Amino acid sequence: MRRRTLLSSLTALTAAALVLTGCGAKAKDDPSPAGGAWSYTAGDGKTYTADKTPKRIIAHAYAAKALMEFGIKPVGIYADGKVGADVGLKGVDFTGVTILGEEWGKIDAEKAVTLAPDLIVADWWPVEKVYSGQEEGVEDSAKKLAELADVVGPAQGDSIVGVIEGYAKLAESLGADPSVIAAARGKFEEAKTRFQAATAAKPNLTALAIGPYDNTYAIAVPKYAPELLDFQKWGLKVIDPQKPDPEFPYWESLSFENADKYQPDVLLFDDRNHPGNQEKLAAQPIAKSIKAYAAGAMTTWPAYWLHTYSDYTAQLDRLTAFIQGADENIGD
Missing domain, CATH: 3.40.50.1980 (Nitrogenase molybdenum iron protein domain)
Known part of the structure; x- marks a missing residue:
């Protein structure tokens, strides 16, 4: 992957x-x-x-x-x-x-x-x-x-x-x-401010970025996903998996039998493979043991493709609305 x-x-x-x-x-x-x-x-x-x-x-x-x-x-x-x-x-x-x-x-x-x-x-x-x-x-x-x-x-x-x-x-x-660059940058900065306000209001909200596929529950490693690092810096507690894959440290790969190892408040699905990856998890018996999945606390994250201010602005505003409605006590 x-x-x-x-x-x-x-x-x-x-x-x-x-x-x-x-x-x-x-x-x-x-x-x-x-x-x-x-x-x-x-x-x-x-x-x-x-x-x-x-x-x-x-x-x-x-x-x-x-x-x-x-x-x-x-x-x-x-x-x-x-x-x-x-x-x-x-x-x-x-x-x-x-x-x-x-x-x-x-x-x-x-x-x-x-x-x-x-x-x-x-x-x-x-x-x-x-x-x-x-x-x-x-x-x-x-x-x-x-x-x-x-x-x-x-x-x-x-x-x-x-x-x-x-x-x-x-x-x-x-x-x-x-001037075109400056205008796009200004709109992005406004969206970032709104995102930071939403995360500040939910300081304990935890998120896990995932990409389930085939027989693997893949968890993104923020160190190699700059958008996730941004979210962390701007207040969202994106979980760092404990054991990234040695040969390709962008992910920690778990079997579905161990997919409840981490219990976040919300799940963030890799949007490049959505909704297929969410359907893949839904088909696994372990899904009901993942509290965020059972609670329906799920959305997507923009995985590795963001390159423009306009896209980042739109994604931040979407995630801001999601965070505002999220429960920071699900993963407890």
């Missing part, structure tokens, strides 16, 4: 990639810009510069959504699943944008060559030390995308706000209107 490998011959692709790479931005380990017309310090710690501001951008779908909120539209995107079914891409108009892949680890790199990109944009994942779309396990041909132009983007860290701000900074460097 992840947070969330084309063609047999790549001779022509490799040749084209080498030509296009020479036209792209240049990375420098030294964080000081070298006087280029465009510069951006990415999540990998490198500063990228170019003589001209990049215009032809290929982006991971979530990164594309972030840029588009600020008026920067890519020429191509690649997604981890079907664009129309992805909860994190609802409402995005990708008309005129070439879709290069709708399955994790698969990117049509030959089609990407025809787009002549001068920049690739995606999240940097510090745990894996790689950008989205270049992780271990993706198809070799998908990795050829990084040969077409430099890959940049903000790092996932201990706050979604940091990721969004990283994209705002990148968008501004690419020509976004600062």
Whole structure:
């Protein structure tokens, strides 16, 4: 269970990639810009510069959504699943944008060559030390995308706000209107204030973020889920599971027989797989032993996809209303 490998011959692709790479931005380990017309310090710690501001951008779908909120539209995107079914891409108009892949680890790199990109944009994942779309396990041909132009983007860290701000900074460097960014940021700050007021009124409310699937009761580890870390910082007591999986510490995986190990006041289901994951738990005899489930104290959490101020504003307001109606004594 992840947070969330084309063609047999790549001779022509490799040749084209080498030509296009020479036209792209240049990375420098030294964080000081070298006087280029465009510069951006990415999540990998490198500063990228170019003589001209990049215009032809290929982006991971979530990164594309972030840029588009600020008026920067890519020429191509690649997604981890079907664009129309992805909860994190609802409402995005990708008309005129070439879709290069709708399955994790698969990117049509030959089609990407025809787009002549001068920049690739995606999240940097510090745990894996790689950008989205270049992780271990993706198809070799998908990795050829990084040969077409430099890959940049903000790092996932201990706050979604940091990721969004990283994209705002990148968008501004690419020509976004600062006033549009400021307006979106202001609405978000108001929503955050409302969320904090709701949690302050329920200081003992505990929550468990879960993603039941197959034969596993998966519990999210806030350390690797920046939205959950934000909720903790803003007053919601999201439970930290005791024994994260050694090989993939984003989760603690329990058998359903042990699913009542933690007794929170509310359950937060991974919204990427909802309602299927809630139905999975409902089918288990143990469900009635989980007090929050028995009480119907359940909602969803925005799992790993938040990249824009508008989405975060909407999610915080939804959760604020839920918290205001929650009982902080269920898990006792």
